[in-house]
Structures are given as structure tokens and as C-alpha cells.
Amino acid sequence: MKGNVQARDLVRFLRIAANLESERSERIGQTWPDRVLVPESLRKAIPLCSVEKVTEAKTEIAPLRKWVKLMEQEGIRNLKVPFSMQQAQLDTTLLTHL
Known part of the structure; x- marks a missing residue:
């Protein structure tokens, strides 16, 4: 790993953010009309992506x-x-x- 973002990292990030957004919108019932993914879901996705990335690295390396x-x-x-x-x-x- 050289610190580069791979396609699977972006897909992972978008998957997690979309899942969080789905849960958030169901819980709150509020959506942003001009956004598919809101900042809150994007922020919360980052640490979850890190955990998956580390788990993946331990498996592959x-x-x-x-x-x-x-x-x-x-x-x-x-x-x-x-x-x-x-x-x-x-x-x-x-x-x-x-």
C-alpha cells in the first residue's frame, strides 16, 4: 500500500455512506433535496471505511x-x-x- 486511493476504497466509502444515509433518512424522515448523500453520512463513513480497510489489509498482506x-x-x-x-x-x- 502506497497511500493511493483504489477504486475499491471509493466503492466501499460510497456503500457505507449510502447505508448510513438510508438509516438516517428512515430514522429522521428528513432528506436534503439537493443531495444524495448528506455531510453527516459522509463523515460517519470515514472511520467505518478505515476499520474495513485495516481488516482487509490484515487478510491480504x-x-x-x-x-x-x-x-x-x-x-x-x-x-x-x-x-x-x-x-x-x-x-x-x-x-x-x-
Whole structure:
């Protein structure tokens, strides 16, 4: 991953925002006549997209999956950036692959 937005990221964002908008309009019964997706739904979609993106990355990127598993086994939580290799239980090989 190089920080680029992929088509699937945009599709994911629009899907989540549309679902949130559908729920919002059903709950409130109010829509914006000039918008399909309102700012509230767009804002709320961002963190949900992030969660899905991270889950997807852990599935697709083997070194990341290995590191996450190691962190879970060792009970490593709440790392704050910047962190050291030792705090994150990273060896040089795994760090290189990440």
C-alpha cells in the first residue's frame, strides 16, 4: 500500500455512506433535496471505511497478518507512534517485509 486511493476504497466509502444515509433518512424522515448523500453520512463513513480497510489489509498482506498475530499472542496493545522495534516485537526480517 502506497497511500493511493483504489477504486475499491471509493466503492466501499460510497456503500457505507449510502447505508448510513438510508438509516438516517428512515430514522429522521428528513432528506436534503439537493443531495444524495448528506455531510453527516459522509463523515460517519470515514472511520467505518478505515476499520474495513485495516481488516482487509490484515487478510491480504501476509507479513502484516503475521505481526498482528504476534502482537495478539504477546498481548501488545496501545502502541503509540513512534514506537521501537522492541516494543512492537518486530525483528529485522519482519520489519523489512512490512
